[in-house]
Amino acid sequence: MGLADSVRERLPIEAVSADLNVKDRVDVAQGIRSFVRRESRMTHGQQRAFAELWSQFGIDAGAAPLDPEQIFGRRQSLVLEIGFGDGESLAAMAAADPETAYLGIEIHRPGIGHLLLQAAQLELGNLRILCADAMESVPRLLPDECLDRIQIFFPDPWPKLRHHKRRLIQPPFIALLARKTKPDGQLLIATDCEDYAHSILGSLNAAPEWLNTAAGNGFALRPSRRLPTKFEQRGQRLGHVVREMAFVRRVA
Numbered sequence: 001m002g003l004a005d006s007v008r009e010r011l012p013i014e015a016v017s018a019d020l021n022v023k024d025r026v027d028v029a030q031g032i033r034s035f036v037r038r039e040s041r042m043t044h045g046q047q048r049a050f051a052e053l054w055s056q057f058g059i060d061a062g063a064a065p066l067d068p069e070q071i072f073g074r075r076q077s078l079v080l081e082i083g084f085g086d087g088e089s090l091a092a093m094a095a096a097d098p099e100t101a102y103l104g105i106e107i108h109r110p111g112i113g114h115l116l117l118q119a120a121q122l123e124l125g126n127l128r129i130l131c132a133d134a135m136e137s138v139p140r141l142l143p144d145e146c147l148d149r150i151q152i153f154f155p156d157p158w159p160k161l162r163h164h165k166r167r168l169i170q171p172p173f174i175a176l177l178a179r180k181t182k183p184d185g186q187l188l189i190a191t192d193c194e195d196y197a198h199s200i201l202g203s204l205n206a207a208p209e210w211l212n213t214a215a216g217n218g219f220a221l222r223p224s225r226r227l228p229t230k231f232e233q234r235g236q237r238l239g240h241v242v243r244e245m246a247f248v249r250r251v252a
Ligand SMILES: C[S@@+](CC[C@H](N)C(=O)[O-])C[C@H]1O[C@@H](n2cnc3c(N)ncnc32)[C@H](O)[C@@H]1O
Pocket: 034, 035, 082, 083, 084, 085, 086, 105, 106, 107, 108, 111, 132, 133, 134, 135, 153, 154, 155, 156, 157, 168, 229, 230, 231, 232
């Protein structure tokens, strides 16, 4: 699908409009998205994974908000990862932390197929996957104050100035994430795009709902539990510097 086609696609504006100011509502109405649908095909294994494993690990969301307790069977900490890519680091994290529930949202179906295969191989009872646009599904499907941690590792950088409006992490989305996070819940972000890192840090430091846990309101140390992602490894080969951010939701 070309860019013009993807721009022509429309988001259901009513789903997010409550969280957006007038300019952002216009952007959403114009179909501005944080991703382009890539052409890459699913492998046979990934197609089979969708056919055989989606019912076990996937969530077919309807119009109603999700009930995390019902989905994961029992009350436990809930972590949301947005844009998990091929999901290998998410699968490994979920395997190492079985008492925590992990919900992954991704739009790229081959990546989801890859994670389905990993989830089956590692027998992950604590992982569920939503195939959806996080900008549309998070406000619509997640109850307020349900998340203990949100992690967004290497969001699409959209380096060209004219594409910056496509960047996922901007003030309206930051405010929305705060609404979905429990008081004292965490927001972890990593990026190797230097100007995006500074833009995210500035927006988060300015957001009244979030408190920077790093010294001097700066970038954070790499969290010990964060495993290298595929996109990160590609950047490392190109000599990119990784910036980490670690915030907590202020208690009102
Ligand atoms: C640069 S990749 C990084 C993937 C992975 N986190 C990594 O580090 O390897 C960004 C990912 O975010 C996904 N993405 C972008 N916008 C999204 C959205 N609005 N909802 C869900 N996924 C999104 C893309 O499909 C892509 O897989």
